Amino acid sequence: MDNITALGGDVYEIDTRMAGYSGITAGYLILGDRPCLVETGTSTSAPIVRDSLAALGVGPDDLATVVVTHIHLDHAGGVGDIARFFPSAEVVVHEKGARHLADPTRLMASAKMVWGDRLDTLFGELSPTEASRIRALGDTGAIDLGAGRTLSSHYSPGHAKHHVGLIDSATGDLYVGDAAGVYLPETGDLRPATPPPDFDLRTALDSIALFGDLQPQRLLFSHYGPVDDVTTTLERSAEELRVWVDLTKQAHSAGMDLDHAVAMVRDRTRERYAALRADPEIAEQFELLSGAPSNVAGILHWLGKENL
Secondary structure, eight states, rough: OOTEEEEEEEEEEEOOOOOGOOOSOOOEEEEEESSSOOOOOOTTTTHHHHHHHHHHTOOTTOOOEEEEEEOOOHOOOOOHHHHSSTTTTTEEEEHHHHHHOOOOOOHHHHHHHHTTHHHHHTTTTOOOOGGEEEEEEEEEEEEEETTTEEEEEEETSSSSSTTTTETTTOOOOOEEETOOOOTTTTTTEEEEOOOOOOOOOHHHHHHHHHHHHHOOOOOETTTTTTHHHHHHHHHHHOOOOOOHHHHHHHHHTTTOOHHHHHHHHHHGGGOOGGGGGOOOHHHHHHHSSOOOOHHHHHHHHHHHHHOO
16 A cells, blocks of 8 residues: 555554545554554544555454554544454553543544534544543553563653653654654654643653653654654754744734734744745645644643743
């Protein structure tokens, strides 16, 4: 299948084709003794992911584990469907997200408020997973990949309070979810992901520092793909956060409303990203993944809490 890329170390990147786009959201299959899927993508992507696993030789009873870095719908919206397709798989998530996978009612209502009519097209509906199949992780945890190989979980809540990074003992791959931002392989751009309501600058910078302390060999972005230059990329992640926060603070201090703040930050950051000068489709992808309105709204929400 043309949406599967072998990355070495028995790791396969799967383009989940979110909303019909290529190169937006990746799932990863670690094809060890106990096959593990990292990130499911959206609900509407679940059949694509199922067929990709089948093409890699993983049938309905072969998948041991499904783990998500966090429960946002572009990463975990397909959990319920994938759990149904692979009835032997354990579902692993941070403890702050576990109840929402068992009962997605509140999560879906919140997503509906944010996305409105676009919800069905972009994400579909997160189906519930039986609570008995969910394993909730604390601030650290380990997933058995078989033959002595483990995927270690590290709490990294700057992007969302239910976010973890995952490092593979065999490859040194670090699955960064959204905690290091959004990477666009076509242009090499990196932009932060700071949505409301959980973004917190100090926590986000601490999460990036933690990722550096883990000394990974490679970063695997959910958006999108592998990056080998670990140190420079993590430094840039922190820099991007500071730039967006500083500009949003300026807008906030000037008394701008959200729309004007977004326009100002978008204008002042435009030159940082080649994607916005590339073809319109790539620019649209970038805006969908790390939209200025969502990022600025998340930073403003944090600034409001800081000033209480």
